[in-house]
Amino acid sequence: MKKWRRLLMGGISLFIFLGALAGCAPREAEKRASKLIVKLPPLTVANADTGITDFYDVLIQAGKEFAAQYTDNDVTVEVIKFGYTEEDEYIAGCFDTDNAVDVLFEGYFNMAGYIHTGRVVPLDDILTDEIRADVDDTLWKMSQVDGKIYMLPYYSLQNTLIYNKDLFRQCGLAEYIGADDTIQSWTPEEWEHILSALAEKLPEMTYPMLMYAKNDQGDTHIMTLLRSKGSAFFDENGRFNINTAEGIAALQWIAESYKKGYFPPGCENMEIIDCNALFANNQLAIHMANSATMINEDMTSAGIANFPSLDGKGYNTSFVTGFEVFDNGDPEKVRIAKDFLRYFMSSEELMNYAQIGIPASNATAERVSRHIFMQEAYTANMANTVDFTANNPNWRGVRDIFYIHIHELLAGTITPQEAAEAIDADCNAAIDAGWANSKLHE
Amino acid sequence: MKRGNKNRAAAFVSATLVALSLVAFIYINQLTKTTDASVVASMQELSRHDMQNIQSELESSWDSLSAVYIRTMASRCGTIQEICGRLNLEQISNIFNTIYLVDSNGNTYSGANVVKNESEKEYVMPLLSGQQKIVMRYDNVDVLEAITESLVYGVLCEPFEVEGIRFIGIIGFSKISLMAERLKIDSFDGRGYTGIIDIDGNYVVNRDRSAGIGKIDNYFDQLRKRANLSDQEISDIIDRLRQEEEFLLHFNYSDQGAQVVSFIPMPGTTWSIVLTVPREVFREQTQQFVFMTAVMLVVVVIVLCLMTLVIIRISLISATAKAEAKSRGEFLSNMSHEIRTPLNGIIGLNHLMQQNTQYPDKLAEYLRKSDSTAKYLLSLVNDILDMSKLQSDKMVLVPKPFSVKDLISTTESLIRSRMEDKRIDFRVETDIICSDLVGDDIRIEQILVNILVNAAKFTPDGGRVIMRVFQSAEDGRISTTYQVEDTGCGMSEEFRRKIFDPFSQEHSGISQGSQGTGLGMSISFLLAKQMGGTLDVTSRLGKGSCFTFRVTSETARKDSVGEVAADSVLKVCSSGKKLRILVAEDNELNAEILMEILDTSGFAAVRAADGGEAVELFERSAPYEFDIILMDLQMPVYNGFEATKLIRRLNRPDAKTVLIYACTANTFREDQDQAQEAGMNGFIAKPIDVNKLMQKLGMGK
Secondary structure, eight states, rough: HHHHHHHHHHHHHHHHHOOOOOHHHHHHHHEEEEEEEEEOOOOBBOOTOOOOOOOHHHHHHHHHHHHHOSSSEEEEEEEEEOGGGGGGHGGGGGTSSTOOOSEEEEEEHHHHHTTTOOOOOGGGGGGGGHHHHHHHHHHHHEEEEEEEEOOOOEEEEEEEEEEHHHHHHHHHHHGGGGOOOOOOOHHHHHHHHHHHHHHHHTTTTTTEOOOSSSSSSSHHHHHHTTTTSSOBOOOOTTTBSSSSSHHHHHHHHHHHHHTTSSSSSTGGOOHHHHHHHHHHHHOOOEEOTTTTTTTOOOSSSSSOOOHHHHHHHHEEEEEEEEEEEEEOOHHHHHHHHHHHHHHHHHHHHHHHHTTEEEEEHHHHEEEEEESTTTHHHHHHHHGEEEEESTTTTTTHHHHHHHHHHHHHHHHTSSOOOHHHHHHHHHHHHHHHHHHHHHOOOO | OOHHHHHHHHHHHHHHHHHHHHHHHHHHHHHHHHHHHHHHHHHHHHHHHHHHHHHHHHHHHHHHHHHHHHHEEEOOOOHHHHHHHHHHHHHSSSSEEEEEETTTTTTETTTTTOOOOOTTTTTTTTHHTSSSEEEEEEEESSSSSGEEEEEEEEEEEEEEEEEEEEEOOOEEEHHHHHHHHHHHOOTTTTTTTEEEOOOOOBBBEEGGGGOHHHHHOOOOHHHHHHHHHHHHHHHHHHHHHHOOOOOEEEEETTTEEEEEEEEEEESSOOOOOEEEEEEEHHHHHHHHHHHHHHHHHHHHHHHHHHHHHHHHOOOHHHHHHHHHHHHHHHHHHHHHHHHHHHHHHHHHHHHHHHHHOOHHHHHHHHHHHHHHHHHHHHHHHHHHHHHHHHHTTOOOOOOEEEEEHHHHHHHHHHHHHHHTTOOOEEEEEEEOOOOOOEHHHHHHHHHHHHHHHHHHHHHHOOOOEEEEEEEEEEEEEEEEEEEEEOOOOOOOOOHHHHTOOOTTTHHHHTTTSOOOSOOOOOOOOHHHHHOOOOEEEEEEEETTEEEEEEEEEOOOOOOHHHHHHTTTOOOOOOOSSEEEEEOOOOOOOHHHHHHHHHHHOOOEEESSSSHHHHHHHHHHTTTTTOOEEESSSOOSSSSSHHHHHHHHHSSSTTTTTTTEEEEOOOOOOHHHHHHHHOOOOOOESSOOOOHHHHHHHHHHH
């Protein structure tokens, strides 16, 4: 019995001793695990050094590299790509859930509205003087609300029209085909001539120009057409101002063009991807494009032109794409998200993917200039760029209703006058609601 | 406990634990199997439900497509443009985003006017080869910005021609999310994961969208990576799916642990419903059942225990009440018997005395016996009262300084005559280290007298009784042991255990044949207990008994014993004249007896019939006319207390000094205290002991 007791006491003493040793042993501090959710729609990028063209793959790579070198937390970066028509489900629909977006990469025109939800955090604290100096002021201004920078510009794309040179030639319009790497601008008269010639001479089941109104995708291109008769589109307060003689004339031109056969039959029920398919199948003479969508285009048979304008110089729109950081109630994740952006900006390789358009970083633009498609022409054409959002806080709300009125106009259920009135009323109501509900991050 | 008993107890406990563990193991094992089977059945039920939903969706989509084809055909379009226009309109009111007609050469014609040859496309080729219906996932990733994920349905239809083109079928593209909606069944609190895979493992519907749009995950690749399955194992799964077999497999994912997966092929397609549920869910279900069962068992056991306790308690209370009632009944019966016996004697003797008034000798004998019997009856009543007070905890001890030696001496003198009557050799042996103690000497004496009277009673003539008194000092206190040993008849062991039982003593019949109340030992035992002492007995039948009473007391100052004794003596001034006594007594007989006793004893007595008259007589008397007032306590007009207070308040010189003795049958301590508070000088208990009365009054002379 005594022996048994001695053994028991010895065992307990050994256990306590070992426990004390374990307690005293230096232990590597465990890093807290954090998951960063990065979301983006399908976006083409380019990097002559890697050949990767899907920005989704770039972000995955960036996430892995960031996590590997990050010492503050055990970070996992999950990248989710959503379809353009699924944005509501993937962004606003995920607010306050485990799948809420921490970092969003998208075009400014869609992304700007989120700033006014109060969920997007200012990025001024991660912008060094060097970074600020590296980006043009015009881009910083587009990224600001009330003096704070909420969006980090990555690259900008210039949206213009693209035309099928072969179809132009078939229709006797070779004279309107410009030289390679140039951007054409046609006068209103030239436009009318081109479109009427195309309508007349194109083979059956082939159509002169893009038009669609099934949903909001690509609606900004239709908006640009509304300036074709001299409309400024917005008033001095950034509100829609289509219900003017110029605006109504543009709507009238759209309605009459449809009747003249300039647009594909049934275009009111078509969407931009339908026109993509028509253009790709040589069934559409004039479509829209930017350097990203033209990456796979055979430019020997395609030319670039501005949207029509009254002065004949033409219009284009500039789309800035970049990052936003969302605050989902976890300051630590906000910090990690900003560290992720800081890491991204510090990597030349990652920044080089902006060569798909005009990189926001001047240093990057200089570094990859030889790979930038038509950089000189696009730069020169910036003089013809029009602002299509006026930085209003509810662009998604505007998009939700704008295409409906164009659909009705094309379907012939409303007149151009009625369409102008309806567009102004509904779009301005959406903008007003956006301002009324605007809440910036505190 | 003996070693053998210990071993048996240990073995019993061990065996019980083993048996319980075995039962618990078997129960949990069976429960696990049952819950597992239940979860599996639930999984298969969910999968079949999903499958039915999907099949319903497929059939509906095919029917819808066929209807579009038939309507287009019936619209008798004259041109291809009209065909496309027709499809454009159909798309508005259809679940399909894009609808193609397919001609016999594999050209497709869309509602967006797109006409192109797609004879090499996977969704056209089956129709060209004659397959009636097709459904597949098709992701258009040609242009990144225009990427779409679609389910493609195709139906081979009745051919018709337009502009020389022979249409043979129709194809429709719908959003993949429409199918996913059909799978949104909240299974196992959202922890079950349902997907649809094709025969190659490619996800048709994958609710996990983390891969992003346009990225089709392959389920079998996941199994290879996460569950470390070999190609052969994957091949086996594919074979079973080809044979349209429903089956269940267990995988161990490297990142998510054990998983249970149900495979259900969908008839008529190459698709299968795959439902994955973490093994943890099974374990939790079992744990939940075990927990609920355990809680239920604990609740049942607690309720049963409580009920048992309540029943036992009620039974015990009932049994105790019955036993007490029975004992009290027996006690009352015995007391009735005991009281009636002397009463019978007194009444009988009175009768005999009435018949023999002319025979003085007989009369004297009867009077002696009557007196003896009356005294016995008095002692019986006193014992009953003591017993009642002890049992109701109303007995009040009066500790005061006393002399142990004096106590022994008094007791010895009280009992010695009895001993001598039976020629018993009565010895007293003492070893006193401190005689002056504090205690209730009256009650100690009562205990000793009870024991000694019993000893004298049950010790035969010529026997021996020894009373030993010895002491020991304990922490400044004195423990005194009083031991009475006799050579009497002794008692059986059975009776020894009951000797102090107040209610069963009479039942034992110990008093039969020997006169006594039978309560003496019970009273002594309870008194000893109340004093904080003990009373026990050892006895051998036929050899004698030995009672031992131990009590511990504080020591008293030597002079205090004398002071107390002096206080107890009433001081009455002597005047040499015949004492005049005012008797306040409402009961005519008692008054007559008392007046006669006083008169024959040489006192001048005046009677007051109630308390009011007593006050009045005293008030009207000359100062110092009455030397003593004998005051009954329960009287009309004023009771004894009130009358005494009124007398003491009178404005006359003797109001405060006249001796007032309570003369009452109320003999409890509280009555005596109340009498003292009212201003009385002493207490004379009824029935009156004439000798004690004379002694009291004699002191007043």
